[in-house]
Amino acid sequence: MTHTVDADLCVIGAGSGGLSVAAGAAQLGARTVLIERALMGGDCLNHGCVPSKSLLAAAAAAQAVRDAPRFGVDAGAPHVDFARVRAHVDGVIAAIAPHDSEERFTALGCRVIRAHARFTAPDTLVAGDLSVRARRFVIATGSRPALPPLPGLAERPYLTNESVFALPACPAHLLVLGGGPVGAELAQAFRRLGAAVTLLARTRLLPKEDPQLAAVVLARLRAEGVDVREGCRVERVGGAAGALVLELRDAAGATSTLTGSHLLVAVGRLPNVEDLGLEAAGITTGAGGIAVDARLRTSNRRVFAIGDVVGSYPFTHVAGYHAGIVIRNALFRLPAKVDYRAVPWATYTDPELARVGLDEAAARARHGAVRVLTWAFADNDRARAEAATAGLVKVVATPRGRLLGAAIVGRHAGELIQPWCLALARGLKVGALAGLTVPYPTLAEVNPRVAGSFYAATLFGPRMRRLVRWLARLG
Numbered sequence: 001m002t003h004t005v006d007a008d009l010c011v012i013g014a015g016s017g018g019l020s021v022a023a024g025a026a027q028l029g030a031r032t033v034l035i036e037r038a039l040m041g042g043d044c045l046n047h048g049c050v051p052s053k054s055l056l057a058a059a060a061a062a063q064a065v066r067d068a069p070r071f072g073v074d075a076g077a078p079h080v081d082f083a084r085v086r087a088h089v090d091g092v093i094a095a096i097a098p099h100d101s102e103e104r105f106t107a108l109g110c111r112v113i114r115a116h117a118r119f120t121a122p123d124t125l126v127a128g129d130l131s132v133r134a135r136r137f138v139i140a141t142g143s144r145p146a147l148p149p150l151p152g153l154a155e156r157p158y159l160t161n162e163s164v165f166a167l168p169a170c171p172a173h174l175l176v177l178g179g180g181p182v183g184a185e186l187a188q189a190f191r192r193l194g195a196a197v198t199l200l201a202r203t204r205l206l207p208k209e210d211p212q213l214a215a216v217v218l219a220r221l222r223a224e225g226v227d228v229r230e231g232c233r234v235e236r237v238g239g240a241a242g243a244l245v246l247e248l249r250d251a252a253g254a255t256s257t258l259t260g261s262h263l264l265v266a267v268g269r270l271p272n273v274e275d276l277g278l279e280a281a282g283i284t285t286g287a288g289g290i291a292v293d294a295r296l297r298t299s300n301r302r303v304f305a306i307g308d309v310v311g312s313y314p315f316t317h318v319a320g321y322h323a324g325i326v327i328r329n330a331l332f333r334l335p336a337k338v339d340y341r342a343v344p345w346a347t348y349t350d351p352e353l354a355r356v357g358l359d360e361a362a363a364r365a366r367h368g369a370v371r372v373l374t375w376a377f378a379d380n381d382r383a384r385a386e387a388a389t390a391g392l393v394k395v396v397a398t399p400r401g402r403l404l405g406a407a408i409v410g411r412h413a414g415e416l417i418q419p420w421c422l423a424l425a426r427g428l429k430v431g432a433l434a435g436l437t438v439p440y441p442t443l444a445e446v447n448p449r450v451a452g453s454f455y456a457a458t459l460f461g462p463r464m465r466r467l468v469r470w471l472a473r474l475g
């Protein structure tokens with residue numbers, strides 16, 4: 001017999017978005033139900049951000065050994081013990097897991113249900129042998145890897161982000177399909193850990209990023225031995241486990257074959273909208289996932305949707321941002337709306353690539369005349385000291401200095417982008433960063449330096465020189 005649970009708020013999915021809403025709601029005293037059908041923590045903890053950044057950290061350690069002679073330190077070739085690399089990755093997940101656990105959420109006051117949830121009516125869903133009736137629902141069911149309609153793929157073993165972090169040994173030759181952030185980060189990680197890696201990008205590496213900045217990442221990957229093939233189409237997968245064969249067509253139309261031991265598919269994401277009973281709840285979907293308005297309400301006004309399942313900006317911090325919008329709408333009845341103008345993101349290759357706001361092409365398309373400011377890491381003393389001179393900061397502003405966007409490729413770009421996030425969110429002008437005093441010698445000096453270049457022509461121009469000479473004559 002189905003038992004019915006009544007709640008103020010019912011959250012489907014215990015990933016980055018769902019956990020944030022549930023934690024907030026329970027701590028605010030709302031009767032909260034949280035439903036998860038698989039692992040608590042969702043993609044970010046188990047198959048996404050956490051294992052990928054942990055693997056990249058191990059890879060960076062191996063690379064530091066290779067780079068040591070540059071500093072006069074000879075450490076030989078790194079010996080990578082992949083079982084211990086895996087133990088590091090698993091250990092990081094295990095250390096974070098209690099924070100996302102059923103126990104913690106139960107202690108916070110949530111009723112946690114471990115089952116698949118499916119709506120049966122606009123205000124009711126079933127999960128296992130329970131029926132949940134709630135005043136408000138939040139769908140936070142996330143996304144899964146998209147699979148290209150490639151002949152031969154379904155019949156062959158392939159990896160996705162859901163299986164790649166569980167590999168028992170480093171692949172001999174990893175073929176990476178897709179040149180987005182997943183493909184780029186994992187190609188570099190596995191190359192540094194000892195695999196031969198070929199990355200096949202349909203257009204170019206990191207096609208959503210400014211080409212000038214993406215080129216810096218591309219150059220580094222190639223310098224480290226990743227065989228990056230841009231403008232390359234995979235037409236068929238053949239061979240067998242351990243010796244997979246890809247049939248390729250390059251930009252000029254020439255065909256060839258490529259053999260590798262493993263294939264990682266990283267060609268984008270699909271929203272988890274299937275088998276949710278969306279029709280029974282009167283919830284519509286669009287091209288990217290569940291359709292929502294600016295308050296993240298679905299076509300059923302008592303149901304919100306957040307995170308990857310709405311298909312806007314598939315990042316953990318955006319899922320968390322969505323959670324805050326929903327709390328204000330659902331619990332405080334405030335008409336809070338999303339504003340994506342200051343949403344940053346970073347790709348954690350080495351060098352990292354981070355951005356916020358409009359890139360140069362989008363700024364020109366929207367504003368016509370814009371000022372583009374650049375500053376090279378090669379001109380930064382700390383970057384020189386650390387031999388990390390490959391990098392660039394690029395800022396786009398209106399001719400009057402209103403900030404439109406910033407992007408950084410270089411060491412710690414994900415950290416260095418943060419003042420630009422604040423400036424954009426608060427509507428500050430480029431001058432606000434130009435006047436900033438930061439410690440010397442830090443990489444962070446690139447920010448005031450690039451901002452200061454906005455004024456260089458005026459400051460050191462003939463009019464100012466005439467003024468200074470005139471003032472000097474006054475005695």
Ligand SMILES: Cc1cc2nc3c(=O)[nH]c(=O)nc-3n(C[C@H](O)[C@H](O)[C@H](O)COP(=O)(O)OP(=O)(O)OC[C@H]3O[C@@H](n4cnc5c(N)ncnc54)[C@H](O)[C@@H]3O)c2cc1C
Pocket residue numbers: 012013014015016017018035036037038039040041042043044045047048049050052053115116117118140141142143161182272275276306307308309313314315316317318319348
């Ligand atoms: C390899 C990789 C690396 C990444 N790295 C980063 C990064 O560095 N930084 C960053 O910001 N983002 C990163 N991301 C993206 C990030 O992981 C996602 O944006 C984030 O996890 C989305 O959170 P979510 O809550 O929307 O979904 P998820 O975290 O996927 O959670 C959804 C949950 O819902 C559950 N669920 C689904 N359907 C049902 C149902 N019907 N009933 C019950 N439960 C259900 C699922 O089991 C899952 O646990 C990465 C992604 C990948 C793949």
Ligand SMILES: NC(=O)c1ccc[n+]([C@@H]2O[C@H](COP(=O)([O-])OP(=O)(O)OC[C@H]3O[C@@H](n4cnc5c(N)ncnc54)[C@H](O)[C@@H]3O)[C@@H](O)[C@H]2O)c1
Pocket residue numbers: 148177178179180181182183185200201202203206207233234266267268269313314315345346347348
């Ligand atoms: N650092 C981060 O924040 C981070 C890291 C990893 C993933 N993520 C998130 O996960 C999402 C998924 O990442 P992703 O890299 O899988 O997707 P993506 O959509 O960003 O990139 C996939 C790439 O694969 C290409 N592609 C599509 N079909 C192809 C085919 N048949 N052959 C070759 N290339 C093909 C696309 O043109 C695209 O460039 C991202 O949108 C991102 O938000 C974030």
